[in-house]
Amino acid sequence: xxxxxxxxxxxxxxxxxxxxxxxxxxxxxxxxxxxxxxxxxxxxxxxxxxxxxxxxxxxxxxxxxxxxxxxxxxxxxxxxxxxxxxxxxxxxxxxxxxxxxxxxxxxxxxxxxxxxxxxxxxxxxxxxxxxxxxxxxxxxxxxxxxxxxxxxxxxxxxxxxxxxxxxxxxxxxxxxxxxxxxxxxxxxxxxx
Numbered sequence: 001x002x003x004x005x006x007x008x009x010x011x012x013x014x015x016x017x018x019x020x021x022x023x024x025x026x027x028x029x030x031x032x033x034x035x036x037x038x039x040x041x042x043x044x045x046x047x048x049x050x051x052x053x054x055x056x057x058x059x060x061x062x063x064x065x066x067x068x069x070x071x072x073x074x075x076x077x078x079x080x081x082x083x084x085x086x087x088x089x090x091x092x093x094x095x096x097x098x099x100x101x102x103x104x105x106x107x108x109x110x111x112x113x114x115x116x117x118x119x120x121x122x123x124x125x126x127x128x129x130x131x132x133x134x135x136x137x138x139x140x141x142x143x144x145x146x147x148x149x150x151x152x153x154x155x156x157x158x159x160x161x162x163x164x165x166x167x168x169x170x171x172x173x174x175x176x177x178x179x180x181x182x183x184x185x186x187x188x189x190x191x192x
Contacts, residue, residue: 002191003029007056007066009037012147017065017180020171024184028191035059045069045082046128049119053126063122063191065183069176071149073137074111076103081115084149097141097152110136114153114162114175118183127186131178135162146170 004025006014014032021030038055042048045068052066070084080087080100088095104110114133119126134156141151143163150163155173162170171177 001027001029003031003062004187005033005056005060005062005064006030007033007052007064009033013067016167016171016176017067019167020177020180021184024181025187026192028187030065031062033060033064040068040082042068043082045115045117045130046119048082049117049128050121050126053119053121057121057123061123063120065118065120067116067118067176067179069114069116069179071100071137071153072113072115073100073104075107075109079103093148097149100137100149101139101141101152104137110138112137112153114149116175116179118176118179120183120187122190125190127183129179129182129186131175131180131182133173133175133178 006017008014018030033056038051040048040051042051048068049066053064056064070081072078072081085091088099112135116131117128119128135154138152138154138161142161143151145167146163151161153162155162
């Protein structure tokens with residue numbers, strides 16, 4: 001059995017990752033991360049995910065799993081992108097999506113995608129897997145589940161916001177589920 005560190009201080013993300021990875025990882029153990037937060041100064045989701053996983057590995061010596069994720073809006077040239085969590089400057093979800101809605105006011109092209117890059121660093125290798133969840137930005141928030149931009153994101157093929165999906169419904173199809181599902185395939189090959 002291998003112990004993997006979930007390299008995040010975001011309690012919502014830890015809960016979601018434990019649900020997504022749970023049975024898929026088999027007998028391996030997932031533990032939280034209590035070390036210092038690194039500066040996420042990469043210019044891609046991949047770079048930032050690796051920065052976090054490297055920091056957790058350096059702090060714990062254990063194989064570390066991290067992700068970087070955000071929303072990329074076509075009409076805004078892919079913004080907020082890697083700056084999604086700090087878009088409004090407050091790190092508050094409601095401030096971020098309120099600014100996004102203001103920046104899209106009057107815009108008819110509301111196409112967007114949630115992007116997640118999952119990363120593993122274990123001292124011998126560094127892996128990344130990208131997951132994308134296409135959809136559109138709603139004109140007003142709806143729903144009480146999830147976090148981040150969930151209240152203003154409507155996934156393609158679904159009539160509601162991702163915040164109106166149950167956690168299990170969201171975790172079965174989200175960008176994070178897609179990225180970590182791909183990472184789990186590689187983890188099984190490497191760790192059994």
